[in-house]
Amino acid sequence: xxxxxxxxxxxxxxxxxxxxxxxxxxxxxxxxxxxxxxxxxxxxxxxxxxxxxxxxxxxxxxxxxxxxxxxxxxxxxxxxxxxxxxxxxxxxxxxxxxxxxxxxxxxxxxxxxxxxxxxxxxxxxxxxxxxxxxxxxxxxxxxxxxxxxxxxxxxxxxxxxxxxxxxxxxxxxxxxxxxxxxxxxxxxxxxxxxxxxxxxxxxxxxxxxxxxxxxxxxxxxxxxxxxxxxxxxxxxxxxxxxxxxxxxxxxxxxxxxxxxxxxxxxxxxxxxxxxxxxxxxxxxxxxxxxxxxxxxxxxxxxxxxxxxxxxxxxxxxxxxxxxxxxxxxxxxxxxxxxxxxxxxxxxxxxxxxxxxxxxxxxxxxxxxxxxxxxxxxxxxxxxxxxxxxxxxxxxxxxxxxxxxxxxxxxxxxxxxxxxxxxxxxxxxxxxxxxxxxxxxxxxxxxxxxxxxxxxxxxxxxxxxxxxxxxxxxxxxxxxxxxxxxxxxxx
Amino acid sequence: xxxxxxxxxxxxxxxxxxxxxxxxxxxxxxxxxxxxxxxxxxxxxxxxxxxxxxxxxxxxxxxxxxxxxxxxxxxxxxxxxxxxxxxxxxxxxxxxxxxxxxxxxxxxxxxxxxxxxxxxxxxxxxxxxxxxxxxxxxxxxxxxxxxxxxxxxxxxxxxxxxxxxxxxxxxxxxxxxxxxxxxxxxxxxxxxxxxxxxxxxxxxxxxxxxxxxxxxxxxxxxxxxxxxxxxxxxxxxxxxxxxxxxxxxxxxxxxxxxxxxxxxxxxxxxxxxxxx
Numbered sequence: 001x002x003x004x005x006x007x008x009x010x011x012x013x014x015x016x017x018x019x020x021x022x023x024x025x026x027x028x029x030x031x032x033x034x035x036x037x038x039x040x041x042x043x044x045x046x047x048x049x050x051x052x053x054x055x056x057x058x059x060x061x062x063x064x065x066x067x068x069x070x071x072x073x074x075x076x077x078x079x080x081x082x083x084x085x086x087x088x089x090x091x092x093x094x095x096x097x098x099x100x101x102x103x104x105x106x107x108x109x110x111x112x113x114x115x116x117x118x119x120x121x122x123x124x125x126x127x128x129x130x131x132x133x134x135x136x137x138x139x140x141x142x143x144x145x146x147x148x149x150x151x152x153x154x155x156x157x158x159x160x161x162x163x164x165x166x167x168x169x170x171x172x173x174x175x176x177x178x179x180x181x182x183x184x185x186x187x188x189x190x191x192x193x194x195x196x197x198x199x200x201x202x203x204x205x206x207x208x209x210x211x212x213x214x215x216x217x218x219x220x221x222x223x224x225x226x227x228x229x230x231x232x233x234x235x236x237x238x239x240x241x242x243x244x245x246x247x248x249x250x251x252x253x254x255x256x257x258x259x260x261x262x263x264x265x266x267x268x269x270x271x272x273x274x275x276x277x278x279x280x281x282x283x284x285x286x287x288x289x290x291x292x293x294x295x296x297x298x299x300x301x302x303x304x305x306x307x308x309x310x311x312x313x314x315x316x317x318x319x320x321x322x323x324x325x326x327x328x329x330x331x332x333x334x335x336x337x338x339x340x341x342x343x344x345x346x347x348x349x350x351x352x353x354x355x356x357x358x359x360x361x362x363x364x365x366x367x368x369x370x371x372x373x374x375x376x377x378x379x380x381x382x383x384x385x386x387x388x389x390x391x392x393x394x395x396x397x398x399x400x401x402x403x404x405x406x407x408x409x410x411x412x413x414x415x416x417x418x419x420x421x422x423x424x425x426x427x428x429x430x431x432x433x434x435x436x437x438x439x440x441x442x443x444x445x446x447x448x449x450x451x452x453x454x455x456x457x458x459x460x461x462x463x464x465x466x467x468x469x470x471x472x473x474x475x476x477x478x479x480x481x482x483x484x485x486x487x488x489x490x
Numbered sequence: 491x492x493x494x495x496x497x498x499x500x501x502x503x504x505x506x507x508x509x510x511x512x513x514x515x516x517x518x519x520x521x522x523x524x525x526x527x528x529x530x531x532x533x534x535x536x537x538x539x540x541x542x543x544x545x546x547x548x549x550x551x552x553x554x555x556x557x558x559x560x561x562x563x564x565x566x567x568x569x570x571x572x573x574x575x576x577x578x579x580x581x582x583x584x585x586x587x588x589x590x591x592x593x594x595x596x597x598x599x600x601x602x603x604x605x606x607x608x609x610x611x612x613x614x615x616x617x618x619x620x621x622x623x624x625x626x627x628x629x630x631x632x633x634x635x636x637x638x639x640x641x642x643x644x645x646x647x648x649x650x651x652x653x654x655x656x657x658x659x660x661x662x663x664x665x666x667x668x669x670x671x672x673x674x675x676x677x678x679x680x681x682x683x684x685x686x687x688x689x690x691x692x693x694x695x696x697x698x699x700x701x702x703x704x705x706x707x708x709x710x711x712x713x714x715x716x717x718x719x720x721x722x723x724x725x726x727x728x729x730x731x732x733x734x735x736x737x738x739x740x741x742x743x744x745x746x747x748x749x750x751x752x753x754x755x756x757x758x759x760x761x762x763x764x765x766x
Contacts, residue, residue, distance in 0.1 A: 217723045237723040239547065293529040293548055357709050358548060361527035372709055374622065 022488050024208035025469070027231040028223060029481060032188065032213035035171035038157040039112065042120035044398060044479035047157035048233070049191055049211050051480035054095075055160035055176035058086055058105065058139075059151050065400065065477030067155050071100065071177060072139075081146030081431050088137045092200040094163045095181040102133035108161045109141070121158040127428075148431040152401070156478065179204040179484040189213065193483075205471075205487035217350070224250070224464055231465035231472065233481045236350060238296040244464045253463040255475035256309045259396035260302060261351055263359060263454030266390055268414040272342075276334035278451035282320035284327035284366040285359060291457050294354035299457035304444040305403050308458050309475070312440045316448040320455065327366040339367025342391030346372065347380040351459065352394040359394070359454075385412045396459045400478055403440070404428070406447050415452045499752030505745025509738065513560040522551035524558050525710040536730045544730045546720065552730065555712040556738050562624060562713045563742065566706070567693030569628045571686055574635020579682065581636070582643025583674060586651060587666040598644065601637035609634040610699055617705035624707040631696045635689050642685050646678040680757035684750055691746035698739050714739050 031045040038046045060070035072086035092100040109131045112119045130142040166175035180193040193209045214220045217237035244250040271277045287301045303316030346356040360370045384390045407424035409416035427439045461476045471486040528549035536544040543552040585597040613630035620626045700706040701715030714735040721731035
C-alpha cells in the first residue's frame with residue numbers, strides 16, 4: 001500500500017502549501033538584459049529588471065511618471081538654478097551591508113561623466129559641473145547652466161547610485177540599495193531576486209521575485225495559460241488579450257508607455273531630403289489601420305514625437321491625416337509622378353514587422369515601392385541606427401521626453417534644423433514651467449510640419465497577470481517593472 | 491496504361507495537379523489582391539461573404555494567398571530540384587565513368603561532406619548570411635539536392651558499366667563521356683524521375699520550413715510557411731489561418747510522395763520483378 005501512502009502524503013503536503021499565503025512572484029518580460037549594470041548600457045531590459053527593485057537613484061519615477069524623492073529625502077535648489085543641495089536618507093545600506101553615503105553619490109554621478117563612461121544618457125548629466133559631499137548625508141550638485149529637467153534626469157535608471165566597491169562585478173552581481181537584492185542569474189532563462197530585509201523604506205511584501213525571459217509570443221501565451229508565470233509585463237501579442245480578459249483567472253492591464261512609434265525616415269537620403277516627399281509619405285499612411293491591424297486596436301494615434309498623456313502634448317494628427325489622393329498629388333509636385341523605390345528595414349517587435357507590412361501596402365497605393373527586410377536587433381542597430389543605411393524603418397522610441405533627439409543632426413534619422421536645435425538648447429536652460437510649455441509645443445509643431453518622420457502611434461503596454469495580483473504599475477513612464485508595491489490579495 | 495492502373499499515381503497526380511493548377515491560375519487570376527491590406531475585413535471566418543477560406547489578420551483573402559503561396563512553393567522546389575539534377579547527375583556520371591580514380595574520390599567525398607551537415611541547418615546558415623529571400627532559399631535547398639542525385643546516378647551507372655552493351659560501345663570506340671550520355675543516362679532516367687518527385691516534395695517542406703522561420707520568400711510575397719508562422723498566436727480564435735496553409739502543405743507533399751511511390755513501383759526493376 002505504499003502507493004496510497006505516498007499519494008496521501010503528497011496531497012497533505014500540497015494542502016499545507018496552499019494554506020500558506022503565496023508571497024513569491026514569477027513575472028515574465030520579453031527581453032533578457034545583456035548584463036546587469038543600468039549605468040553603462042542603453043538596453044532597456046536592464047532597467048526592466050533592476051530599476052527601483054535593486055537600484056535606486058536620488059529621485060525616482062512614480063507609477064504615474066511623477067518625480068519623487070528616492071535616496072534623497074529632500075533638496076534645495078538655489079535661486080539661480082545652479083546649485084542643488086540634496087539631503088540623503090540616513091540608515092540606507094547597500095545589499096553587501098555597507099552604508100550608502102554622500103561619497104557613493106559623488107562616485108556614481110562622477111562615473112557617468114568619466115572618460116571611460118559608457119553611460120547611455122551621458123548627455124543628460126553633462127551639465128553637472130561638480131558634485132561635492134558636504135557631509136555624510138548632504139550632497140551639493142553644481143550645474144554649469146540652469147537645467148529645468150535635472151531632477152527628472154536624475155530619476156532615470158542611468159543615474160542610480162552604485163557602490164564603488166561593487167563596480168568590478170556589477171555586470172554579473174549588481175549591488176544596490178533597493179527593496180530587493182539580486183540572488184542569481186540563469187542566462188537565457190531567469191533572474192532571481194529576494195526581499196532585502198534591511199531595506200530603509202517600506203519593505204516589499206513579496207519574499208521572492210523571479211524574472212523570466214520569454215520573447216516568443218506563442219511561448220508567452222502557453223506560459224500564461226499553463227500558469228507557469230504569474231504575470232507578463234509587456235505581453236508581446238495583443239491579439240490574445242481578449243482571451244485573457246474573458247478568463248476569470250487573469251486580469252489585463254493596458255497602460256501607456258513613453259514609446260512613440262514612428263516610421264523613421266532617413267532625412268539625408270534622397271528623395272526623403274525633399275520635404276514634399278516626406279509630406280506625401282505622411283499623408284499616405286493610415287494610422288488607424290496600422291493600430292487596428294498590427295496592434296489589434298492597442299495604441300493612441302500621434303501626430304508628433306510626444307506622448308499624448310503628457311499635459312504638454314499638442315494633437316497634430318490632423319496635420320498628417322490619411323489622404324492618399326493628396327499624397328499622390330504631392331509626389332507629382334515633388335517630381336515623382338511614377339513614385340519611387342526605397343527600403344523598409346524592420347526590427348523584430350511585432351509592431352514593426354506587422355506595421356511594416358501594412359505600411360508597405362499603403363505606400364504601394366500611392367506608388368512608393370518598398371523593399372521590406374526583416375532584421376534582428378543587432379543587425380538593425382548596425383545597419384540602421386549606427387550605419388544610417390536605410391530609407392525607412394519602424395521603431396518605438398521608449399525614452400521619456402525624448403524630443404531632444406531631433407536636435408542631434410547625427411542621430412540616425414538625420415534631421416538637421418538649426419532653429420530647432422536652438423529651441424531645444426533654450427528649452428534645456430529654461431526653468432519657468434509656462435515658458436517651457438510654450439517651447440515644448442513649438443518643438444512639437446516644428447517637427448510635425450517639417451514631416452521629419454511618419455508619426456504613427458503611442459505604444460501601449462499590456463500586462464497580463466493573475467486576477468488576485470495587485471500593485472503592478474499600469475503605465476510605463478520609464479522602463480521598469482517595479483515590484484516593491486506588489487502583493488497577492490487574500 | 492500502366493500509369494493509370496496504379497492507385498498511388500492517380501491519387502498523387504490528382505492532388506499535385508490541384509496545386510499546380512492553383513499556382514498556374516494565380517498568374518492570371520486571384521479572387522483578391524494578395525499584397526493589399528484591408529484591415530476592416532480582417533479575420534473573417536471561412537465561407538463568409540466573398541471569402542471562401544476566410545481572411546487573415548490583415549484582411550487578406552486566404553484562398554488567394556494559398557494560390558500564390560503554391561506558386562512560391564512549387565517554384566522554389568522545382569528550381570531547387572533542377573539545380574540538384576543539373577549538377578548532381580553529370581557529377582554522378584563522371585564519378586561512375588572514372589570509378590576508382592581521383593575524380594571519383596573527389597566527387598564522392600565532397601558529397602559525403604555535404605551529406606554530413608543537417609540540410610535545414612545549413613539552409614538557415616546560407617539564408618542568414620546572404621539575407622533571406624526566395625532566391626537564397628532555392629540555392630540553399632538546391633545545393634543539398636546535388637549529392638542526392640550524384641550518389642543515385644553513380645550507383646545506378648556503376649552497375650550499367652558492367653553490362654555487355656556498354657562493353658560493345660567501348661569496343662566501337664565511344665569515349666566515356668559519350669557512353670555516359672548516350673547509354674547510361676537514358677537507363678538511369680527512370681530512377682531520376684522517381685527521386686526527383688521525392689526531392690520535389692522535400693523541397694516544398696524545406697521551403698515551408700525556411701519561410702516559417704522567416705528565411706524564405708519575404709513579405710509581401712505569400713508563402714505557406716510564413717502563413718503558418720503568422721497564424722501561431724491566433725490559432726485559438728482564428729484556427730482557419732493555420733488550417734488551410736497547413737492542409738495545403740500536407741496535401742501537396744502527400745500527393746508528390748504517393749506519386750513518387752507509384753512511379754517507383756513501375757520503374758524500379760527489383761520491385762517489378764517481385765510482382766511478376
